[in-house]
Amino acid sequence: MNNADRIDVHTHVIPPFWGEALPQHGGDPSGWNLPSWSPESALRFMDANGIHKSVLSLTAPGVAGWDGTHRVDMARRVNEYVAELAAGPEDRFGHFAVLPLPDVEGAVAEAEYALDEMKADGLVLLSNYEGKYLGDPSFESLWAALNERSAVVFVHPAHPIMNNLQGVPGPVVDYPFDTTRSAVDMAVHGILERYPKVRIILSHAGGFVPYAAMRFAQLLPGLYPEGPDAESLIATLQKFYWDTALSSGPYALRTLLRFAGPDKILFGSDYPYAPEPIAAEFTRLLDEQSDLSAEQLVAINHGNAAKLFN
Numbered sequence: 001m002n003n004a005d006r007i008d009v010h011t012h013v014i015p016p017f018w019g020e021a022l023p024q025h026g027g028d029p030s031g032w033n034l035p036s037w038s039p040e041s042a043l044r045f046m047d048a049n050g051i052h053k054s055v056l057s058l059t060a061p062g063v064a065g066w067d068g069t070h071r072v073d074m075a076r077r078v079n080e081y082v083a084e085l086a087a088g089p090e091d092r093f094g095h096f097a098v099l100p101l102p103d104v105e106g107a108v109a110e111a112e113y114a115l116d117e118m119k120a121d122g123l124v125l126l127s128n129y130e131g132k133y134l135g136d137p138s139f140e141s142l143w144a145a146l147n148e149r150s151a152v153v154f155v156h157p158a159h160p161i162m163n164n165l166q167g168v169p170g171p172v173v174d175y176p177f178d179t180t181r182s183a184v185d186m187a188v189h190g191i192l193e194r195y196p197k198v199r200i201i202l203s204h205a206g207g208f209v210p211y212a213a214m215r216f217a218q219l220l221p222g223l224y225p226e227g228p229d230a231e232s233l234i235a236t237l238q239k240f241y242w243d244t245a246l247s248s249g250p251y252a253l254r255t256l257l258r259f260a261g262p263d264k265i266l267f268g269s270d271y272p273y274a275p276e277p278i279a280a281e282f283t284r285l286l287d288e289q290s291d292l293s294a295e296q297l298v299a300i301n302h303g304n305a306a307k308l309f310n
Contacts, residue, residue: 006049006052009268012059013082015082018063021074053094055094062126064126072103075098099125121309123154159178187233201240238261242266243267248282
């Protein structure tokens with residue numbers, strides 16, 4: 001194995017029919033422009049950055065802007081499009097299926113179909129849906145279905161229910177904040193304990209989780225004595241998996257390695273929402289990271305994902 005075997009767990013698909021319809025269904029509240037994307041451009045990026053396989057996912061806002069059966073239909077249409085790419089003869093793409101949340105009943109049905117029939121590699125969930133975070137009791141039936149299937153879940157940040165900083169698009173600051181919020185919500189509400197077979201990947205090195213984990217662990221038990229104690233909360237947060245998208249610089253990665261260890265860190269590029277030069281720069285930073293041994297770098301680039309997806 002070498003760096004040309006990278007498995008990219010954080011890379012996005014932009015089906016043309018979804019991109020064309022998005023402005024009529026609420027658009028993207030983050031303030032980020034919709035980049036151009038095609039299977040051919042994705043493959044060129046992969047070849048230039050030593051990526052053997054990219055597990056494609058639909059980014060925020062997903063299909064949340066559609067209503068009722070239209071949301072269910074769009075989720076299925078996106079999943080069929082990505083499943084067809086994943087089934088191509090090149091075997092270069094994987095598939096995180098999108099779900100029609102906040103319609104939980106529809107999401108359970110689509111998850112079962114995507115995992116059982118389409119053989120998707122996992123599912124992409126947003127960090128919140130209309131202000132409900134993933135530890136909310138309304139999502140219990142979905143977590144139960146995912147646990148039954150030992151599913152891999154990729155949690156991608158969504159726009160929090162708040163205004164962007166003036167002049168600063170949401171993905172710069174608000175997205176890692178919302179990943180952090182969702183991770184703490186899942187940990188406090190016992191999702192990882194009740195559904196231990198689900199493997200959950202947090203985007204962008206978990207936002208601020210590794211950096212602030214001790215703060216969360218020390219403060220929460222005093223405020224909520226009925227919840228987990230400090231040691232248990234740290235252990236729960238360490239059960240997550242983490243990707244390196246936009247997070248492989250020396251400051252973030254050093255903290256992540258100390259908190260999570262190298263065996264749960266996965267390569268991610270965030271292409272094409274991270275423009276190619278920026279995604280390539282973070283890949284270079286990862287390869288030149290002095291805190292990583294050669295074996296750890298291979299594990300992050302390839303080995304950990306290979307084990308996760310069997």
